[in-house]
Amino acid sequence: MTAVSLSGVDKSFGEVRALDGIELTLGDGEFVSLIGPSGCGKSTLLRVVADLEQPTAGTVEVAGKSAHRARLDQEYGIAFQQSGLLEWRTVAENVELPLQVHGMARAERRARAAELLELVGLADFAGSRPSQLSGGMQQRVAIARALAPSPRLLLMDEPFGALDEMTRERMQAELLRIAGESGAAVLFVTHSIPEAVVLSDRVVVMSPRPGRITEIVDGRRPRPGEATDLAPDDVEDVRESGAFFSAITAVREALRKGDAV
Amino acid sequence: MRSRARTVLTTAAAFVLLVAAWELAKLVLPAAGVTVGGVRLLPRTDDAAMPHVWTVLAKLGAPEVAGAADPRSIGVAVASGALFTLGLALGGLVLGGIGGVLLALLMQRFALAERAVLPYVIASQTVPLIAIAPLVAGWGGKIAIAGWAWQPWASVMVIASYLAFFPISVGMLRGLSSPPKADVELFHSMASGWWTTLLRLRLPASVPHLVPAVRLAAAAAVVGAIVAEISTGTRGGIGRLIIEYAQSATGDPSQMYAAILGAAVLGLVAAGAVGLLDLGLRRYRGTVS
Numbered sequence: 001m002t003a004v005s006l007s008g009v010d011k012s013f014g015e016v017r018a019l020d021g022i023e024l025t026l027g028d029g030e031f032v033s034l035i036g037p038s039g040c041g042k043s044t045l046l047r048v049v050a051d052l053e054q055p056t057a058g059t060v061e062v063a064g065k066s067a068h069r070a071r072l073d074q075e076y077g078i079a080f081q082q083s084g085l086l087e088w089r090t091v092a093e094n095v096e097l098p099l100q101v102h103g104m105a106r107a108e109r110r111a112r113a114a115e116l117l118e119l120v121g122l123a124d125f126a127g128s129r130p131s132q133l134s135g136g137m138q139q140r141v142a143i144a145r146a147l148a149p150s151p152r153l154l155l156m157d158e159p160f161g162a163l164d165e166m167t168r169e170r171m172q173a174e175l176l177r178i179a180g181e182s183g184a185a186v187l188f189v190t191h192s193i194p195e196a197v198v199l200s201d202r203v204v205v206m207s208p209r210p211g212r213i214t215e216i217v218d219g220r221r222p223r224p225g226e227a228t229d230l231a232p233d234d235v236e237d238v239r240e241s242g243a244f245f246s247a248i249t250a251v252r253e254a255l256r257k258g259d260a261v
Numbered sequence: 262m263r264s265r266a267r268t269v270l271t272t273a274a275a276f277v278l279l280v281a282a283w284e285l286a287k288l289v290l291p292a293a294g295v296t297v298g299g300v301r302l303l304p305r306t307d308d309a310a311m312p313h314v315w316t317v318l319a320k321l322g323a324p325e326v327a328g329a330a331d332p333r334s335i336g337v338a339v340a341s342g343a344l345f346t347l348g349l350a351l352g353g354l355v356l357g358g359i360g361g362v363l364l365a366l367l368m369q370r371f372a373l374a375e376r377a378v379l380p381y382v383i384a385s386q387t388v389p390l391i392a393i394a395p396l397v398a399g400w401g402g403k404i405a406i407a408g409w410a411w412q413p414w415a416s417v418m419v420i421a422s423y424l425a426f427f428p429i430s431v432g433m434l435r436g437l438s439s440p441p442k443a444d445v446e447l448f449h450s451m452a453s454g455w456w457t458t459l460l461r462l463r464l465p466a467s468v469p470h471l472v473p474a475v476r477l478a479a480a481a482a483v484v485g486a487i488v489a490e491i492s493t494g495t496r497g498g499i500g501r502l503i504i505e506y507a508q509s510a511t512g513d514p515s516q517m518y519a520a521i522l523g524a525a526v527l528g529l530v531a532a533g534a535v536g537l538l539d540l541g542l543r544r545y546r547g548t549v550s
Contacts (some may be wrong), residue, residue: 072452088545
């Protein structure tokens with residue numbers, strides 16, 4: 001089964017061609033990053049998958065269904081750069097939100113929220129207000145909320161873009177663990193080359209005007225329990241490995257090539 | 262809790278200061294007022310124009326009609342009048358609140374409705390109240406709903422609601438539209454329909470905009486009820502009392518001030534009622550960006 005399947009996807013906003021002939025498939029549990037300069041259409045691509053934008057041409061399938069059907073069935077969870085937590089709800093109630101919208105019984109969604117807060121390491125903050133949490137913690141709540149309906153796919157649009165570098169690295173390690181435990185595939189939009197490399201199985205490099213995929217580079221996502229000298233299973237080791245730097249170089253060259261076109 | 266105690270203290274202090282300023286003006290300024298070159302700059306401060314505070318308070322205990330068989334005191338008359346008007350104002354506030362919220366929902370749901378209705382909502386408030394009052398009373402006199410003949414007080418309530426609906430509909434519309442695009446998209450991504458988004462996002466988010474709007478509406482409803490009582494000639498309320506007492510003001514100004522005091526207390530009670538609403542909704546009042 002594939003989590004996402006895009007074929008021949010075009011998207012135009014009037015005269016502007018935001019996406020042109022996108023072909024991309026995400027396997028189950030696969031972590032794929034979209035990277036490219038501003039205006040390359042990476043966010044638009046994510047929004048097309050989320051059924052927040054309609055493609056001008058081509059087909060979009062999520063979990064084997066149309067993007068529209070997949071949205072209605074909550075096959076994906078989404079997290080934006082702003083955590084978007086509702087201030088009048090407690091942390092746990094925010095996590096419960098997608099379940100409540102889908103009419104799950106109170107006791108059941110309580111239990112699920114507790115489980116998810118445990119997963120993101122915020123069990124002690126279930127009754128807190130979002131404003132009492134740091135930026136990184138708020139983002140973890142947003143991830144827990146996105147994972148609440150046990151989606152096959154997690155869509156993330158620069159979720160760590162507003163965090164400082166230290167918090168960001170910690171959150172990357174957390175996300176890897178969470179994605180691994182939940183088994184969800186992740187489509188991840190970012191501006192940061194090291195972030196894309198350390199998180200992803202594959203890094204999709206895009207170029208603007210029109211938004212195209214120029215190259216797909218293998219990432220260095222650590223695979224727990226499958227450590228080799230070339231591919232350590234610890235994030236910190238990955239960040240210091242030679243393979244990490246060569247992958248960064250490969251992505252950087254791909255970006256430059258896309259720029260020259 | 263400490264901040265609430267401070268609020269009470271500040272309010273009490275402001276009241277004492279007002280009384281002191283009033284009495285100080287009587288004490289220091291000349292009784293005939295200050296006139297420069299034939300232009301009166303400050304009003305007369307004699308007992309006929311500015312009665313002592315204690316004279317006004319004492320008047321509350323005096324009988325309304327000297328030597329009447331039913332010796333009702335002015336204080337009781339003012340209190341029962343204020344209560345009557347308060348009922349009408351709160352009724353008008355509820356009516357206007359329901360109308361305003363429904364109108365805001367309609368305008369939020371259909372952009373076309375907003376473009377079509379909003380100009381009229383604003384225009385409605387530029388029509389002077391005094392022009393509307395006789396109209397409403399006139400129409401009301403001609404209708405009977407399910408055998409129930411229209412009462413003059415119903416006209417007063419409708420006029421109060423006419424003033425109250427405006428701030429509520431405008432504030433509510435702003436509140437319903439206040440969630441950022443990202444929040445609306447989040448709900449959309451969760452396959453949340455219009456009703457669920459309304460209930461879980463737009464209504465909670467509108468509270469910080471709604472509470473000040475209701476506070477304005479409550480004040481407008483009180484003013485509307487008093488003016489409507491006067492211009493429709495409805496008996497039983499504080500508006501009528503102010504007029505009646507004002508007619509005897511040349512002889513006894515303290516009686517009119519007693520009625521005005523009643524109207525002021527009435528406004529405070531109405532504002533207090535909104536404060537209770539605010540307290541009940543404080544969970545939703547927090548920082549909404």
